[in-house]
Amino acid sequence: MLKTEMRNEASKHIDKMDSLSIVKLMNEENMNAVKAVDAALDKVAEVCDTVADSFEKGGRLFYVGAGTSGRLAVADAAECPPTFGVPRDLVIGIIAGGEKCMVQAAEAEEDDASAGERDLKKYDLCDKDVVVGISASGGASYVVGALEYANSVGAVSVSLSSNADSPIEKVAKIGIVVDTGAEVITGSTRLKSGTAQKLVLNMISTCSMVRTGKVYENMMINLRPSNVKLKARMVRIVCEIIGCDADTAEQLLEKNDWNIRKAVE
Helix, strand or coil, X not given: XXXXXXXXXXXXXXXXXXXHHHHHHHHHHHHHHHHHHHHXXXXXXXXHHHHHXXXXXXXXXXXXXXXXXXXXXXXXXXXXXXXXXCCCCCEEEEECCCHHHHCCCCHHHHHCXXXXXXXXXXXXXXXCCEEEEECXXXXXXXXXXXXXXXXXXXXXXXXXXXCCCCHXXXXXXXXXXXXXXXXXXXXXXXXXXXXXXXXXXXXXHHHHHHHCCCCECCECCCCCCCCHHHHHHHHHHHHHHHCCCHHHHHHHHHHCCCCHHHHCC
16 A cells, blocks of 8 residues: 555544644644655755756756646746746646646546646657656656656656655656655645645755856845835845845836846946
């Protein structure tokens, strides 16, 4: 039996626990998810290097998943343009079943391998690209199909799962396994497994952006002024870099079309 489908002895009587006991138990299990990621950091770093190299060559990063994994994929990809000032087509999240499945569960979508291939074909995938297939069980046919297609065009295929020796790991050129073990609610991989996936996706996108110059020290110098909060953050960043007051920083940003790099030159 897959570890993600096993019963967790610690939560066997969760239905008899009070709320504080339940949330304490869940938080303890979340700590185990962090430990599982820690054990896989060598592979995560390898993928970060691979994605950074891909960006330098004009390639793109694709995340492909179904259900929770797909929603996490789309969420991480969507945050890259406002955070790092990159084009929307640099990091692309694809969820089985399309956009409607971001807000409505459709579990059967993960069983269609041909759909995984078909959805990737829409993007003219090439050998400069990296495709990260995400599946807690590691057996989602949709993800397997996507990774097989990535291999066929020479793209770098990566698997992210919570079970070793899974179908997606066997297909991928690089395999990341975060062994999160049995869930608090048996088989509910939106919990620990989903937490671990979120952590890893954050690392892949953030590290690759840092490695390709999208961050100065630890500041978002490619930030876009899309709302009041972000404009204020941009002012603070300019103040920090050149040591000026807020009024001067705002004037510099306004003169340079709210481009931090130009404002601090």
